[in-house]
Every structure is written in C-alpha cells, then in structure tokens.
Amino acid sequence: MNTKAANSGSRKTQSGRPARLSLADWMPKIVMAPTVVVTLVCIYGYMIWTAVLSFTNSRMLPSYKFVGLDQYERLFNNDRWIVALTNLGIFGGLFILICLFLGVVLAIFLDQKIRAEGAIRTIYLYPMAISFIVTGTAWKWLLNPTNGFEKLMIDLGFENFKFDWLINPDMVVYCLVIAAVWQASGFVMALFLAGLRGVDGDLIKAAHLDGANTFTTYRRIILPSLKPVFFSAMVILSHIAIKSFDLVAALTNGGPGYSSDLPANFMYAHTFTRSQVGLGSASAMVMLGCVLAILIPYLYSELRGERHE
Amino acid sequence: MSKASIGRQTTWVEKALRVALYTVLIIMATVYLMPFLVMLLTSLKDVEEIRTGTLLSLPSTLDLSAWSKAWGEACTGNNCGGISPYFLNSFQIVIPAVLISTLLGAINGYVISLWKFRGSDLFFAALLVGCFIPFQVILLPMARTLGWLGIANTTTGLVFVHVVYGVAFTTLFFRNFYQAIPGELVKAARLDGAGFFTIFYRIILPLSTPIIVVTVIWQFTQIWNDFLFGVAFSGFDTQPVTVALNNLVNTSFGGKEYNVDMAAAIIAALPTLAVYVLAGKYFVRGLTAGAVKG
Amino acid sequence: MANLVIDNVKKRYGTTEVLKGINIAIEAGEFLILVGPSGCGKSTLMNSIAGLEDVSEGRILIADNDVTYTSPKDRDIAMVFQSYALYPNMTVAQNISFGLEMRKVPKEERDVEVQRVAELLQINHLLNRKPAQLSGGQRQRVAMGRALARRPQLYLFDEPLSNLDAKLRVEMRTEIKKLHQKLGTTIVYVTHDQIEAMTLADRIAVMKDGEVQQLGTPQEIYDNPANLFVAGFMGSPAMNFIPAKVVSQDGNPMLELATNSTVALPFPKPEALVNHIGQTVLLGLRPEMITEPQPHKVGQDFVTTTDIKVEVTEPMGADTMIITRVNDAEINCRSNPAYPAAPGSVIEMMFDTSKAVVFDQATGHRLDK
Numbered sequence: 014m015n016t017k018a019a020n021s022g023s024r025k026t027q028s029g030r031p032a033r034l035s036l037a038d039w040m041p042k043i044v045m046a047p048t049v050v051v052t053l054v055c056i057y058g059y060m061i062w063t064a065v066l067s068f069t070n071s072r073m074l075p076s077y078k079f080v081g082l083d084q085y086e087r088l089f090n091n092d093r094w095i096v097a098l099t100n101l102g103i104f105g106g107l108f109i110l111i112c113l114f115l116g117v118v119l120a121i122f123l124d125q126k127i128r129a130e131g132a133i134r135t136i137y138l139y140p141m142a143i144s145f146i147v148t149g150t151a152w153k154w155l156l157n158p159t160n161g162f163e164k165l166m167i168d169l170g171f172e173n174f175k176f177d178w179l180i181n182p183d184m185v186v187y188c189l190v191i192a193a194v195w196q197a198s199g200f201v202m203a204l205f206l207a208g209l210r211g212v213d214g215d216l217i218k219a220a221h222l223d224g225a226n227t228f229t230t231y232r233r234i235i236l237p238s239l240k241p242v243f244f245s246a247m248v249i250l251s252h253i254a255i256k257s258f259d260l261v262a263a264l265t266n267g268g269p270g271y272s273s274d275l276p277a278n279f280m281y282a283h284t285f286t287r288s289q290v291g292l293g294s295a296s297a298m299v300m301l302g303c304v305l306a307i308l309i310p311y312l313y314s315e316l317r318g319e320r321h322e
Numbered sequence: 323m324s325k326a327s328i329g330r331q332t333t334w335v336e337k338a339l340r341v342a343l344y345t346v347l348i349i350m351a352t353v354y355l356m357p358f359l360v361m362l363l364t365s366l367k368d369v370e371e372i373r374t375g376t377l378l379s380l381p382s383t384l385d386l387s388a389w390s391k392a393w394g395e396a397c398t399g400n401n402c403g404g405i406s407p408y409f410l411n412s413f414q415i416v417i418p419a420v421l422i423s424t425l426l427g428a429i430n431g432y433v434i435s436l437w438k439f440r441g442s443d444l445f446f447a448a449l450l451v452g453c454f455i456p457f458q459v460i461l462l463p464m465a466r467t468l469g470w471l472g473i474a475n476t477t478t479g480l481v482f483v484h485v486v487y488g489v490a491f492t493t494l495f496f497r498n499f500y501q502a503i504p505g506e507l508v509k510a511a512r513l514d515g516a517g518f519f520t521i522f523y524r525i526i527l528p529l530s531t532p533i534i535v536v537t538v539i540w541q542f543t544q545i546w547n548d549f550l551f552g553v554a555f556s557g558f559d560t561q562p563v564t565v566a567l568n569n570l571v572n573t574s575f576g577g578k579e580y581n582v583d584m585a586a587a588i589i590a591a592l593p594t595l596a597v598y599v600l601a602g603k604y605f606v607r608g609l610t611a612g613a614v615k616g
Numbered sequence: 617m618a619n620l621v622i623d624n625v626k627k628r629y630g631t632t633e634v635l636k637g638i639n640i641a642i643e644a645g646e647f648l649i650l651v652g653p654s655g656c657g658k659s660t661l662m663n664s665i666a667g668l669e670d671v672s673e674g675r676i677l678i679a680d681n682d683v684t685y686t687s688p689k690d691r692d693i694a695m696v697f698q699s700y701a702l703y704p705n706m707t708v709a710q711n712i713s714f715g716l717e718m719r720k721v722p723k724e725e726r727d728v729e730v731q732r733v734a735e736l737l738q739i740n741h742l743l744n745r746k747p748a749q750l751s752g753g754q755r756q757r758v759a760m761g762r763a764l765a766r767r768p769q770l771y772l773f774d775e776p777l778s779n780l781d782a783k784l785r786v787e788m789r790t791e792i793k794k795l796h797q798k799l800g801t802t803i804v805y806v807t808h809d810q811i812e813a814m815t816l817a818d819r820i821a822v823m824k825d826g827e828v829q830q831l832g833t834p835q836e837i838y839d840n841p842a843n844l845f846v847a848g849f850m851g852s853p854a855m856n857f858i859p860a861k862v863v864s865q866d867g868n869p870m871l872e873l874a875t876n877s878t879v880a881l882p883f884p885k886p887e888a889l890v891n892h893i894g895q896t897v898l899l900g901l902r903p904e905m906i907t908e909p910q911p912h913k914v915g916q917d918f919v920t921t922t923d924i925k926v927e928v929t930e931p932m933g934a935d936t937m938i939i940t941r942v943n944d945a946e947i948n949c950r951s952n953p954a955y956p957a958a959p960g961s962v963i964e965m966m967f968d969t970s971k972a973v974v975f976d977q978a979t980g981h982r983l984d985k
Contacts, residue, residue: 037517037518037687040437040517040518040519041433041437041439041442041518042439044429044430044433044518045429045430045433045434045442045445047426048426048430048449048489048493049445051486051489052445052448052449052452052489052490055460055464055467055486055487056448056451056452056455056460056490057448058463059459059460059463059464060455060459060460062462062463063459063460063462063463066462075462075466119347119350122343122346122347123347125343127343127344127347133347133351135599135602136351136354136355137350137351137354138598138602138606139354139358139595139598139599140354140357141609142543142591142594142595142597142598142605143547143591143594143595144546144547144548144549144564144590144591144594145547145549146547146549146564146565146567146568146587146590147564147567147587147588147590147591148357149568150567150568150571150583150584150586150587151357151358151360151361151584151587152357153571154360154361154364154580154583154584155357155360155377160372160373160376160377160580161377162377164376164377165376165377165378168376169376195353195354195357199354200609203606203609204609252454255456256456256457256458258458258549258550259549259550259564259568262549262553262568263549263567263568263571266572276458277456277458277550280458280461281458281461281550281553281554284461284462285461285465285554290462293462294462296458297456297458297459297461298459300456300458300459301455301456301458301459303456304454304455304456308451308454312447312450312451504699504701506697506698506699506701507701507703509663509666509668509688509695509697509701510695510697510701510703510762511703511714512668512688512689513666513668513688513689513693513694513695513715514689514714514715514718514762514766515689515715515718515719516689516714516718517689520718524703524714525703525705525706528705529704529705
C-alpha cells in the first residue's frame, strides 16, 4: 500500500534536504478531511456533549450545572423508564429469537431447489423495503379490535374470538413483536440464504459420503459453519430493537398509557416534548451503553478476523 | 446443495415431504403478503364498507376517492392538503442527500483502501462505530447545531443530517468494494503519470458501477424511510412523508378514515417498493453487505 | 537507457529496518536480478526505486540524477507487476497508450507507438480486447507492452512470471531475454525463482533480511557463493552440505566422509583448512559433483571414488538423482540414468571436490576465501 503521504511530514534525509511536500501528496488527506471533521464533531463530539448533559440539571434548555449522577438515579426510579426497559427486554428477546428461527427455517426450506424461489424470496423480503411508519400504520389497522383481525375471525364463525392486544397494556408489547418480525424476518432469511449458498459444496458431498442424511448434514455440518451469520444477524437485530422508535410511534404511540414505550421513545419524549433534557440525555447514554455492550465484542472479532485474512 | 437423489426412485415419503415443504412456503408467503393486500383492499373501500365488512372482504366498487383524498385533501395535523406536499419534500431531501453521501463515500472508500495513510485505518474503525450508535445520543446537540447554522426546520437541514450520518455507511460500502482492487493498479497508474483524481476518475470509478447502484439504493431506502430525523428536525411544511403519514393517521378529530390512512401509507411506501421490485438484487446485496460487514 | 545507483539506501517502518543500507550500481543496459526469500526486502527496494515508497536514508540516482525525492511519474520508469495491474476498464490499446496520454503525447503519435509495441510483442490481434478477455500469457505480454510503450530509462519487473504456468513461464523467460538483447534496456527484475535469476541476469543480487548477501554474475554466485545462505539458495537441487571432520593426512588437511566406508577427500585450498584440523566444517558440494565414476576423470586430482548405499532414486529423464547419507546428512547425487542404482544397493560413486567449498558450521561464513 501507499504510505507516501504519511511519511511526508517526518521525512529526514542524510543530506538534510527538504522532503518533497507537493499538493498531490496531501490530496488523500485533504479529500478525507470533511468526513473526518464531521465524524469527530457530529458523532464523537455530540456523544460527549450528550454525556455531559446527562450529568447536568438541564430541563428545557441545556444548562451546565452539574448534578453528578442525579439524572441516572431519577431515570432508574422512573416507572416509565423501567416499563420502557422491560419492554425492550421482552420485545428485543422475542423479536430476535423469532426472526432467527423463521429466518433459518425459511432459508433452509428455500434452499431445497424450490421452483419459483426468486418470487417467494421477493415476497418474504419486501417488508424490509418499507418504512416502519408504514408497517406500524398497516398493523395498527390489522390488529385493531373493532374492525380488524378479531372481527375477521368472528365473521368467519369463531364467535368468541377475542384479540385485543393492541389496547391491552399487558399484551401491547407483543403487537410490536408481531409487526417487527413481519418486517425483519425476511431479511434474516436473506442473510442465511446467502450464507447457505456460500457453504463449500465439497463439505456437503463429504458429509453425504460419510453417510449423513439431510437433517444431520444441516445440524452437524452446515449450520455450525454459519456461526458468523448467526452472530451478524443477532447484532443487527438487537441493534434494530434498541433503536426502535418509529414502529412504536406509528403502531401504538407508546399506549395504552405508556405501556408500550421503548427507551428510544422515552428519550424523545423527555428531550423534546417534556423539557427534561438532562433525563433524556441520561436515557440516551444508557441506550448507547447497551449498543456498545453488543457492538464492541462484535467489531473486535470482525476486525481481528480481517487481519487474519 | 441439492438433496435430490439422482438416479433413484423418489419414494412416497420424499414426495410427501416435498408437498409439505411447498405448503409451508406458500402459507408463509401468504402471511407476508396479507398486510399489504389488506391495505390495498381497505384503501379501495368506502368508510361504510369498512365498518360492515371484514379485512378481507372485497370492495363492491372500485372506489379511488380515498386515494385522491390521501394525496390532496387529507388533514395532517392542522394542514389539510393531503400528503402530496410532503411526498415532494421527501424527494427534495432524498435526492441531494443520496448524491452527496454516495460521492463522499466513494472518495473516502478510495482513500481508505488505496491511498492509506497513517491513521486512516483507525479513522475507518471510528467511522464504523458511527454506523451503529443509537441516534438518540446525537439528537439534541444536532438540533442545536442546526439552529446555529440557521437551517433548523428546513429541508437543507435534513439533507445535511442525512449526509452526515449516511456517509459512514456509504464509506463502508465503497471501502469494502475497493478493498478487492489490487493496490498494484494504483501503483501502475502513478508510474504512468496519473494523479489522485485522474486515477479515481479514469480507472477506479469505471469499475464502481455495481457498488454505486447498491449504495444509491441503500441510501435512498434509508433516507426515504427515516422518521426519527424527520420528526426531530423538520418544520410544519418541511416534513418528510413518513412524518406526515404518522400525523395523518394520528389526527384524531373527525371520524377515522382507515381507507384514507391505508391509501396514504401505500403512497408513502411506493417509491421504495418500486426500487425494491425494479432492483431487488442490488437492494439485497446492500442489505447483506451493510449487515455482514457492518 | 540509463544507469542506476542505489547508494546506502535504508528503509525503516517504525523501529523495524527492512532495508539495512543497500549499495548497488548497475550500468546502462544491464540486467540486474534481485533474488531472495519472501520478506528479504526485495519488493521494498523495488518500490523505493520506483518512488512508490520513500526511503528513510540514502540516495537513488537514475542516469546520474538524484531522484530520491522525485515523484514516481517524473522518474521515467516503467514497471511490470506480478498481477499485471492492467486497467480493467480499458482495452489493450488504451492500456498501452495510457502512460503516453498522461504525458500529453498527441493521439497520432500514441497510435504509432501502440502499433510498434504490439508488433514487437505480437499482440496486434488483441488491441481491442479488454484484459478480462485475455489469457494469462496474453496479459503478461500486454503488461510488458505498457512498459515498453513509454521507452523509459529504466524498467522494473516485479515477479512478472510467477502467475504463469510452468511451460508459459519458460517461454516468456526466453522472450524477455530476447527483448533485452534486442533493445538493450536497463532492467531491475525481482524474483524468488533462482532459475529465472540464473538464466536472465547479467548480475544477481542475492538478498536476505534487508541486506545484499552477494552481488555478482550468475556463474560467480553459483560457483563461488559468499556464504552458506547464498550457496543453499541458488541451484536446484540445492548444494549438498555435509558436516565433515578435518583430518590431517601426511600433513595435508583432508575432509573425512563416512559413506559405506570411510574416506578422506582432498580439498583444493588446503590452506583454508589448516587451522581447523580436528574440527568439523560444512563441506558444500553440488549434486553434479557426485556422479557415477567417469573414466576420463577418475585418477585426477580431487577426484575420489567410494561406495555409497542408495536410499532413494529420483529419475528426472536426463539424469537420475540418487539420494544417500553421508556423515548422517542426506545428500543428492546426479548420475547417468543408465548407471544401475537400485534402492538399498551399494554402488560406487565419484566425489569431485575440485569446486567444493567449505563453511563454518556455526556462522555460515565461507572458510576458503
């Protein structure tokens, strides 16, 4: 690789002649500069700024009166936040598990020389092209107890059928799971299908020659070799779960009450509509903490893997 | 990876399994299609039919009035001009944001892959983190910055925000693509007398068509579907269509017109769905590339 | 054509020194080969000559001009890469003329030059194809064509043949040699293939660990290696190294060998061994110096016949390699295929030590210089 520009500044010569410092040598750095500045300011700078705000008593406007960990204490004494975190646990856990399960199963099924595979794949994946707002709007209508799914089942003859999860504070979080799974499971399927197609064909031939049947081949040979795909899918899905904001906004708007809030909605509400900037910042920092807890091991293994290539 | 047993009679067990397999796949396809089908059916009914019928009952007449209302008359918040102005807002935001972020990503990827300098790899790692941070941590500082820059509540402001937070992804895409280009190509061109931009323009860019398509589609979908930045940084008349749709659906005065909601939702989804149908291959490639490596 | 002087060039990455003061001067029209194992610094040196990497210390002169800090495009150098590095989006003709275009040569002149080069390399029929449509050998020719088109002062070849299959490699090797003889160009050529080095070079620089171990003509390096590394690196099959005790016979130092029986071999420079009597040294003997007894040589000075026990034979067509053990070291002997040598049998072989060399066992230094 070209290391020229890097050395331009520190070049020493025996004869003490000035090193060549032409514009061309600096060009790569010059064109990268805007991105570097923007990244440092708008990602890392802002992160620090939010961190600072989370230690202040900022309400409607940022103030810089430091109150230590007060906001975090308030946060974890706040029932709404606890509900949001609990919801995240339920929503995230179920969303990830169901998506992984459906994704793997559908990918394996589609991998059996299926006729019209392309068309079926297209159908499974199209929700991923749609905004969560549209998804939320659609499922809000589908799941509404008066005219939606419940009425459909009753009209089909199941007279006592009841499906009121959308307005039931205990069940509403599962509506989020349903809509999110509908949207993202096809994506997991696509990831696994790509993974399956990348498995070395000789490996499968060898397994068959060793007498393994199809089921055993998948369980013992193919799926274990897709461990990296599982890993990536988990990271992406947990990332989607932690950031989920629009789905809640469109499907339940946090309701009934705040029973279907997720941390992202809590943060938005407190920062922008309830004039609790300090508290909102603290909640944002907790979200960041969650993401980093998942991300750092992942990036570490990714980057290390790359170095071994 | 065919498990088909060549040269052997397929037994009835295998046949039954095949039938079961297709049944499951078709049922799942129906499940995935159902919500969109219901949206479409609902948008074609009138309010009365919606109240009396079920989700799957067919409309008695082909009634497009909900569509025209959603487009031109429906009320979003206090504004009753339909979602068409917001639909156009979205294009006003998406097009420049996609172009700028793609161009920046291409240049950055070119430098990071083929003109490494001390710290460029470290910077790339730092940028990768930018792909993942929950945007809640930058929301408030960015709102204040947009205010200082005088572009708060404008489409320009939204373009800026989408470029800033999109460039991490576009850089990642181009960097991974250019990583496969041998460094000797650049060395050869330098000895031939070509400079930084000539090499980019004459040699690297002509090779980049596939990744440009992937990036443009990815960015288009991401930015069009964005809600968080739209709701946080737009003004009343600069909202993108996702925000307007959410307002329309949640506008509570008057009777609930589900047919109009559904028509508006489909309109809001149409551009990205069209891209998906027309260029699905690239869309999937972007998803998996963004996912597996990012 | 120009001469090239590499004057005490050093290159450091952080604290690791990959070039430890390289001094090489080559004449205009000379063909120099840099050879050595991977990681020896030969590619770094190549990149430094091209200006693709900066040197930490020292000077590089082309045609007596100091170009140490000149940018690559102003050094008037062309390079042929291992991967060929053809521009994938351009046709063969565009690839060849790109360098001229960058130097603002008018279109008509470029076309003339492309024609000249294409004829020289017999690639006329390929001019409108893209690199992806070419075979490996054709790409190699185009890569050379691109270098030739600019008529630079100096050509650099970075392992240009290592991506070709064995047969094509031999063909292109001859081709390159012919071109060099015809055009009289100055060439620096990196390879790790010692046969390429032997056949092509006017002079060879054998490198290891960022240092030039020996710089000389192929024959000098083959017959008179500076140290154990060079001796082992050049030649295929490699030189045999036999640990042998120096004994004194009638006042003459001899090298004692235990084959099937024990013999003492004479050494052409006994004075080098006088101080080592009683010690064990490494005797270096090329395989072709251990053969079946040849009547015209038997009885000459430094020729000794003795019995060996055959372990394995490897027929190679023209010769048969016989592998045996001497002083517990496995050695290769080159014999006539007609000479009977069944594995396990004991046969008579002839050791010719007239070109033998000896090394210090511990340091690898030549003892007989």
